[in-house]
Amino acid sequence: DADVTQTPRNRITKTGKRIMLECSQTKGHDRMYWYRQDPGLGLRLIYYSFDVKDINKGEISDGYSVSRQAQAKFSLSLESAIPNQTALYFCATSEGQGAQNTGELFFGEGSRLTVL
Amino acid sequence: AQSVTQPDIHITVSEGASLELRCNYSYGATPYLFWYVQSPGQGLQLLLKYFSGDTLVQGIKGFEAEFKRSQSSFNLRKPSVHWSDAAEYFCAVGDEDSNYQLIWGAGTKLIIKP
Numbered sequence: 001d002a003d004v005t006q007t008p009r010n011r012i013t014k015t016g017k018r019i020m021l022e023c024s025q026t027k028g029h030d031r032m033y034w035y036r037q038d039p040g041l042g043l044r045l046i047y048y049s050f051d052v053k054d055i056n057k058g059e060i061s062d063g064y065s066v067s068r069q070a071q072a073k074f075s076l077s078l079e080s081a082i083p084n085q086t087a088l089y090f091c092a093t094s095e096g097q098g099a100q101n102t103g104e105l106f107f108g109e110g111s112r113l114t115v116l
Numbered sequence: 117a118q119s120v121t122q123p124d125i126h127i128t129v130s131e132g133a134s135l136e137l138r139c140n141y142s143y144g145a146t147p148y149l150f151w152y153v154q155s156p157g158q159g160l161q162l163l164l165k166y167f168s169g170d171t172l173v174q175g176i177k178g179f180e181a182e183f184k185r186s187q188s189s190f191n192l193r194k195p196s197v198h199w200s201d202a203a204e205y206f207c208a209v210g211d212e213d214s215n216y217q218l219i220w221g222a223g224t225k226l227i228i229k230p
Binding site for chain 2: 004040041042043044045048058090092104105107108109110
């Protein structure tokens with residue numbers, strides 16, 4: 001089984017619908033992240049969480065919200081989806097301590113979201 | 117503003133040929149540098165990273181990268197590519213001051229000719 005699991009892997013929805021993407025990890029890492037990938041733009045950070053009580057906005061948090069339900073679970077919600085939120089979404093984790101470990105991200109396989 | 121540039125959107129090389137993927141950064145602090153690979157339909161995987169010390173770093177799958185501070189570059193190399201290296205490659209930069217939040221390049225898609 002994958003260390004970082006995202007569900008659903010693919011989703012098609014309509015404008016205005018609420019969507020939740022879920023992420024769970026078995027790596028025991030404290031830090032979890034949600035990224036968005038668009039062709040030609042690389043990855044952009046939406047939200048990140050350093051522990052269950054610590055949630056921070058990334059560079060493109062508008063239109064998104066998150067919930068860290070447990071150390072192992074971090075979900076991303078689109079309260080009212082719009083077409084320009086069509087993208088590939090990645091969850092990632094990293095260890096919390098030590099410069100040598102920080103920055104090494106472990107990614108899920110991605111959730112492809114299409115908003116019509 | 118901090119930025120990472122991967123000048124080549126696509127690169128095509130023949131199987132067995134050498135490879136160099138370019139990465140340039142604009143960063144105020146001492147950067148930590150990373151290369152990640154994304155195979156089709158997969159998440160990203162760390163290839164290698166540079167924090168300090170020897171400027172030539174070795175990674176997985178036979179890749180290496182060289183940090184050149186004077187050129188603000190961290191180019192990825194492989195002496196002989198295999199068809200399985202076809203993927204998209206991302207350069208990323210972070211530092212302690214940003215709490216290691218990474219800034220990503222746009223990616224370079226590597227196509228392997230048989």
